[in-house]
Amino acid sequence: MKPIPHPPCHALLARAGQLVLLPLLILFTSQPTAIAADESATLALLVHTIRQSDQDTVRASLMKGMLLGLEGRRNVQAPDEWSVLAKELSLSENASIRESANRLSQIFGDAAATERALATLRDSNAPESERQAALDSLVTQRYEGLADELEGLLEIDALRLDAIRAYAIIAKQDAPKILLDRYPNATPEAQRATIETLATRKAYAKELVRGIKHESVPREHVPAYIARSLRDILGKEFTDVYGEIPELNKNTSETIAKYKRLITDDVLAGADAGRGRVVFQKTCGACHLMYGTGGKVGPDLTGSNRANLDYFLLNSVDPSGDVPEGYRTQLIQTVDGRVLTGVLAEEDNQRVVLKTVDQPRVVIAKEDIEARKVSDKSMMPEGQLDQLSRKDLFDLVKYMQTKSQVEAAQ
Numbered sequence: 001m002k003p004i005p006h007p008p009c010h011a012l013l014a015r016a017g018q019l020v021l022l023p024l025l026i027l028f029t030s031q032p033t034a035i036a037a038d039e040s041a042t043l044a045l046l047v048h049t050i051r052q053s054d055q056d057t058v059r060a061s062l063m064k065g066m067l068l069g070l071e072g073r074r075n076v077q078a079p080d081e082w083s084v085l086a087k088e089l090s091l092s093e094n095a096s097i098r099e100s101a102n103r104l105s106q107i108f109g110d111a112a113a114t115e116r117a118l119a120t121l122r123d124s125n126a127p128e129s130e131r132q133a134a135l136d137s138l139v140t141q142r143y144e145g146l147a148d149e150l151e152g153l154l155e156i157d158a159l160r161l162d163a164i165r166a167y168a169i170i171a172k173q174d175a176p177k178i179l180l181d182r183y184p185n186a187t188p189e190a191q192r193a194t195i196e197t198l199a200t201r202k203a204y205a206k207e208l209v210r211g212i213k214h215e216s217v218p219r220e221h222v223p224a225y226i227a228r229s230l231r232d233i234l235g236k237e238f239t240d241v242y243g244e245i246p247e248l249n250k251n252t253s254e255t256i257a258k259y260k261r262l263i264t265d266d267v268l269a270g271a272d273a274g275r276g277r278v279v280f281q282k283t284c285g286a287c288h289l290m291y292g293t294g295g296k297v298g299p300d301l302t303g304s305n306r307a308n309l310d311y312f313l314l315n316s317v318d319p320s321g322d323v324p325e326g327y328r329t330q331l332i333q334t335v336d337g338r339v340l341t342g343v344l345a346e347e348d349n350q351r352v353v354l355k356t357v358d359q360p361r362v363v364i365a366k367e368d369i370e371a372r373k374v375s376d377k378s379m380m381p382e383g384q385l386d387q388l389s390r391k392d393l394f395d396l397v398k399y400m401q402t403k404s405q406v407e408a409a410q
Helices: 007-029 032-038 039-052 056-069 082-089 095-107 112-123 128-140 143-148 157-169 175-185 187-199 200-215 225-232 236-242 252-263 265-269 275-284 309-317 390-399
Strands: 329-334 338-347 349-357 362-365 370-374
Touching: 007 082, 039 056, 039 082, 039 128, 082 095, 082 157, 095 112, 095 128, 112 128, 128 143, 128 157, 128 309, 157 175, 157 187, 175 187, 175 200, 187 200, 200 225, 225 329, 252 309, 252 390, 265 390, 275 390, 309 329, 309 390, 329 349
Parallel strands: none
Antiparallel strands: 329 338, 329 370, 338 349, 349 362
């Protein structure tokens, strides 16, 4: 029997369509040692394969894999065939392909690609998604001129949060004043992003402390995990204004016993799980998933032992008592003075990816890290139950004991 001839590689990829992304992602992102040893050859192979394909789905998938593999990188040596391919892709009728090609060109240090992204960002008629992608690419590439663009972007609803967070990466001397002047009239989401941003640099943090001192930023707006970070950055300069950060009651068992005396079966029988869902969204939902909604900083609570009152109280009263390795707080200081706090999402030879309360992925190139510390402390605030009213506490526990999602109270 004659052997079945193998079709050319690009023909296989064309028929595979978007399914080709999975093996390439495994190759490009799961073997950092091999890629680091011969990254240029791998990039050259990918670029050559894109040139050989005549199907947009295949090209888009391959470039998506490249962007994921190079996430957070800049000034990477461009493969030999890239300049020719980039010109061809820039003429594509597919907007996604043009955008991906331009982002890759920026990673490869193409100044013209950076100018195109800047033009898109400034274009008020461009789709919001394209302006957001342009801003993200310029931030990733540390485009210095971006600092002067950010203040105007604060007036645009779709770009406001990204612009606030960009100040953490693109330093600007008057960024604290710009953000704090807008703070009183900002949405809760923008206020949280502002506090997060001002806690990332020592110079910014000093201005945030002044804002707390003069009560333009309410003390209670600063979450415990940010307060701990500010204490690490500024020490007594922060605590003299903020006050000491409450530590967990030393006698954990007594605290748990106190809540168990309060949370009886009779009390829970009259509690409202729908209201409890609203309390959860306000107090826990920024970090934890429950029934598919919420943040991803902490563990998904849907399948946890949350219905057990002892388990719920132990983890709420003493969140740092037994922190799993994957959820320990990481404190990273970059060479340009940023301070980032989060939990580790990914790490390879080139980058560290953190999950923070406000951002599911913060990518830091390892060449940009000056210092790094892993804390035994959980990012979950201590004493959180103490801040709840009795009704909110009872409703929250009732919600935590549900076996399926309930309608949120109006």
